[in-house]
Amino acid sequence: MRIVRYHNPRSLVQRGVFSTPWAGFEDQINRAMDAAFPGFFTEPAPFSGDYQPRVDLFEDKDNYHFRVELPGMKREDIHVELGDGVLTLSGTRTGYGSDGKLEQKSEFTRSISVPNRVQEDKIAARYEDGVLAVALPKAEEAKPRKIAVQVK
Amino acid sequence: MTLFNQLIPFRTLVPGRVESGEDQEAFLVPAHDLKEASDAFGLEVFVPGVTKDAVELNVDKGELVITARRRWKAPEGWTELFRETADANYRLRLDLNDAVDVDKIGAELEQGVLRVTLPKADAVKPRKIDIG
DSSP: OOOOOOOOTTOSSOTTTOOSTTHHHHHHHHHHHHHHSTTTSSOOOTTSSSOOOOEEEEEOSSEEEEEEEOTTOOGGGEEEEEETTEEEEEEEEEEEOTTSOOEEEEEEEEEEEOSSOBOGGGOEEEEETTEEEEEEEBOGGGSOOOOOOOOO | OOSSOOSSHHHHHOTTOEEEOGGGOEEEOOOEEEEEOSSEEEEEEEOTTOOGGGEEEEEETTEEEEEEOOOOOOOTTOEEEEOOSOOOEEEEEEEOTTOBOGGGOEEEEETTEEEEEEEBOGGGSOOOOOOO
């Protein structure tokens, strides 16, 4: 195997700061492991193209709650849509280069099915501390109900 | 990496890996980005769900340690249907290697992104040398 200094533009390591004799070798190993087990050893940096925000889904008696990890976004750049029982999150993030001049826009989209019917006009979403919390009130017929059965 | 140099850098800096802290608490290494300008380094650490009071930045023996704790807990009555996040807190360690002027480190936290400015120590700033 040849040891080559290869600068992966997506890597988290600063270009040009690399200069130990092991640098090229470590990079080779990183990339070989990444190719063999994609997404296992390294988490893609947010909005680097492969990014899918992490989602948690909870339910309580009356609502479904989605919590999505979306650090560093502006409220107006996040879009939440519900259609056909599928919740779609999308957004754009503008990043600045180290000199403050270069702008990179990255986008993400993620769709998740909602388990049951919800009251579409009462959905509420809040974005705080980098976490988007969406509360979807369950539709009346989806709430657990006791049905009294008369036995004759 | 000469400046941020550890014995096996990719194992400790890889985000998502868990390392044990004191008291056997497991920490998650957060995703982070490091950029360099001529007079400072800029470190962006992605820590969603963390408020300003829950972040600790310490420099100890030339190593920068950032610990960020998430305080949110699911309220009573909530059932988990699907989880992709971990409940662990974040910890990032970076070896500064005398490259940074420790007294002038500044940080700000906005919407789950911690931006740390690490001004370079005079010894490593680019310098013009005149030929006499």
